Amino acid sequence: MSRATYTHKFVKAFPERLEEGILYVSVEFATAAHRCFCGCGSEVYTRLSPTDWSMKFDGQNVSINPSVGNWSFACQSHYILANGRVRWADKWSRERIDLGRAIDRERKEWQFGSVTQSPPETKEKPPGPVWFGRLVNWLSGK
Numbered sequence: 001m002s003r004a005t006y007t008h009k010f011v012k013a014f015p016e017r018l019e020e021g022i023l024y025v026s027v028e029f030a031t032a033a034h035r036c037f038c039g040c041g042s043e044v045y046t047r048l049s050p051t052d053w054s055m056k057f058d059g060q061n062v063s064i065n066p067s068v069g070n071w072s073f074a075c076q077s078h079y080i081l082a083n084g085r086v087r088w089a090d091k092w093s094r095e096r097i098d099l100g101r102a103i104d105r106e107r108k109e110w111q112f113g114s115v116t117q118s119p120p121e122t123k124e125k126p127p128g129p130v131w132f133g134r135l136v137n138w139l140s141g142k
């Protein structure tokens with residue numbers, strides 16, 4: 001069942017099992033994580049960086065920008081997490097997704113000069129502990 005609201009939890013490291021309806025934020029790992037709000041059970045990790053997602057905390061609620069598009073999951077959910085509310089957005093067509101990725105790539109190239117290493121992308125990699133381990137490795141420069 002799709003959710004309309006969520007709460008948040010600031011954590012040092014993510015728990016083994018993410019609870020439904022909670023947006024976990026780890027400043028330590030510069031990553032936010034949640035279980036897909038459509039109810040499909042997929043774990044979604046969103047990296048916080050100048051070219052990925054950003055997080056806003058107004059003292060009560062956490063918002064994530066831009067929208068979360070779970071293109072690699074069967075559900076293809078797309079939603080915006082703002083002020084504790086899940087705003088459901090349109091599903092993107094394959095062309096729109098590819099275009100979005102191309103824009104994203106260009107933005108990164110512009111920002112960093114070149115793309116030397118391809119970081120793990122939430123939308124591409126299977127979610128879960130294996131992928132998260134890779135993220136940790138990547139973040140610590142291994």
Ligand SMILES: [Zn+2]
Binds near residue numbers: 040041042070075
């Ligand atoms: Zn889902």
